[in-house]
Structures are given as C-alpha cells and as structure tokens.
Amino acid sequence: xxxxxxxxxxxxxxxxxxxxxxxxxxxxxxxxxxxxxxxxxxxxxxxxxxxxxxxxxxxxxxxxxxxxxxxxxxxxxxxxxxxxxxxxxxxxxxxxxxxxxxxxxxxxxxxxxxxx
Amino acid sequence: xxxxxxxxxxxxxxxxxxxxxxxxxxxxxxxxxxxxxxxxxxxxxxxxxxxxxxxxxxxxxxxxxxxxxxxxxxxxxxxxxxxxxxxxxxxxxxxxxxxxxxxxxxxxx
Numbered sequence: 395x396x397x398x399x400x401x402x403x404x405x406x407x408x409x410x411x412x413x414x415x416x417x418x419x420x421x422x423x424x425x426x427x428x429x430x431x432x433x434x435x436x437x438x439x440x441x442x443x444x445x446x447x448x449x450x451x452x453x454x455x456x457x458x459x460x461x462x463x464x465x466x467x468x469x470x471x472x473x474x475x476x477x478x479x480x481x482x483x484x485x486x487x488x489x490x491x492x493x494x495x496x497x498x499x500x501x502x503x504x505x506x507x508x509x510x
Numbered sequence: 511x512x513x514x515x516x517x518x519x520x521x522x523x524x525x526x527x528x529x530x531x532x533x534x535x536x537x538x539x540x541x542x543x544x545x546x547x548x549x550x551x552x553x554x555x556x557x558x559x560x561x562x563x564x565x566x567x568x569x570x571x572x573x574x575x576x577x578x579x580x581x582x583x584x585x586x587x588x589x590x591x592x593x594x595x596x597x598x599x600x601x602x603x604x605x606x607x608x609x610x611x612x613x614x615x616x617x618x619x
Contacts (some may be wrong), residue, residue: 435595437553437609449606484552498543498555499607 397421400485400502407475408510414461415470415505417485424490426468427499428460431482440483443468444490475509482506512536514610516598521616522588530583530596530613538603544572544583545597547612553597557583585615593617 400417407413419426425444429437441460442449448460457473472479485502513535522528534542541560545553559565559574559581571584583596595612602608 434611436611437597437599439606439609442606498545498558499553501552501554503552504550 398485398487398500398502400483400505402505403503404506404508406508406510409475409477411475412471412473413475413507414472415483415485415507417468417470417502419466419485419487419500421487421500423487423500424465425488426462427486427488428468428470429484429486429501431484431504433481437484440470441468477509480507480509512602512608514598514600514608516596516610516613518611519614519616521618522585524588524590524617524619526588527584527586528588528615530585530598530615532581532583532598532610534579534581534598534600534608534610536600536602536608539576540601540603540605542572542574542581543599543601543607544570544581545599547595547597549594556596588617590617590619 398419427442428440430440431437439451440454443462445465459471461469482504484504486499488499515533543558544556546556547553557565557572559572562574562576564571564573569586574581595614597612598610599607
C-alpha cells in the first residue's frame with residue numbers, strides 16, 4: 395500500500411549509459427515531481443507535471459526527460475549519463491499546487507544513482 | 511532571487527527543547543512547510559503554516575511571521591529518533607515550493 399513508489403532504489407552505471415527511473419503514486423494526486431538531492435542535501439526541483447502542464451527547471455540538462463504514461467506515473471529518463479549526475483533522485487506527488495495549498499508533498503523513498 | 515536560510519547544523523540534548531529557525535525571501539507567499547528527513551530516507555511532511563501564529567502538533571510546533579519572513583520549528587522533549595535533517599520550504603506566488611538546504615539536528619544522550 396505504498397503511496398509513492400519508485401524503482402530502483404540503487405542504480406550504479408557507467409558514464410555514457412542511458413537509464414530510467416520509474417515512479418508511481420496511488421494517492422490520486424494531480425501533480426507529480428522529480429527532485430535531485432545532491433551531496434549538500436539541497437532539494438532541487440527538476441520537473442513538475444500535472445497531465446496538462448509540464449514545468450521544467452531551466453537549469454536541468456535536456457539529457458533528462460520526464461515521461462508520463464498516465465496521471466499515476468512519472469518516469470525519469472536520463473541519456474548519456476555523466477559523473478555529475480550522481481545523486482539521490484526523489485519522486486513526489488501532491489494535490490494540485492493551487493487548489494491543495496495546505497497539503498504537503500509525499501515523497502518516494504529515493505533512487506541513489508552512482509555514475510562510474 | 512528567492513532564498514531560504516536555515517542553520518546548517520544544531521546539537522541538542524535528549525529531553526530538552528530546540529528551536530530551528532528559517533528566514534525566507536520569496537516572490538509571493540502561499541504557505542510554509544516543515545519536513546523531516548532521516549539519513550538515507552525521503553522527506554516526510556511535518557507541518558504547514560499560512561497564517562501568522564503558532565501551530566501545535568504533539569511535541570512539534572511551528573510558528574510563522576509573514577511580515578518578518580520568519581518561521582521556526584520547535585521540538586520539545588527531544589528523543590534520539592528526532593536526529594534528522596529538518597527542511598523549511600515556502601510555496602511562492604507561482605505555487606512552486608522553494609526549499610532550504612535543511613538543518614541537521616544532532617541529539618546527544
């Protein structure tokens with residue numbers, strides 16, 4: 395009955411590879427997000443998506459692309475992985491940011507990506 | 511630019527009280543959140559403030575002053591399991607969450 399589940403939990407891969415991280419939520423939330431948390435523990439928003447609108451953080455390289463087959467899923471695909479992509483990636487979901495203002499985000503357990 | 515400031519690290523004693531401060535400068539304000547994150551785990555929602563004043567929830571309380579751009583999280587009767595990072599986040603005028611870097615709280619026996 396996990397609310398936000400993401401897989402895999404750990405991912406070790408070589409530079410230049412292409413990889414995907416999957417995320418699913420069963421909370422009926424309208425909006426899903428991808429965050430990157432680096433070694434300094436800053437949570438940086440990468441994407442937010444609510445079926446109608448994709449908001450991309452302009453600092454995110456275009457090697458990163460979100461893919462949403464339906465409202466409950468938002469996967470993250472990364473092309474040509476680089477050493478600097480090593481971090482923990484969190485998926486999260488929430489009610490619509492404007493209508494559900496007092497609700498927090500629910501996070502997945504994170505994917506620790508290591509690029510070697 | 512938008513900015514959230516919190517102390518990097520704090521240390522407190524088991525059974526004591528600790529206050530973690532957060533100051534913010536954002537384009538607009540639609541609420542302030544506190545999250546707890548244990549090492550190697552996901553952030554979990556603690557509290558939400560949108561009006562000035564104190565919100566109490568068990569051992570944890572959160573205070574907001576919008577005019578001062580200031581909030582604090584108050585933890586009472588500290589337990590060892592409270593050792594974690596505490597993240598302050600503000601929802602701006604575009605309803606985007608702006609995150610602080612978090613305060614690592616170390617509890618000593």
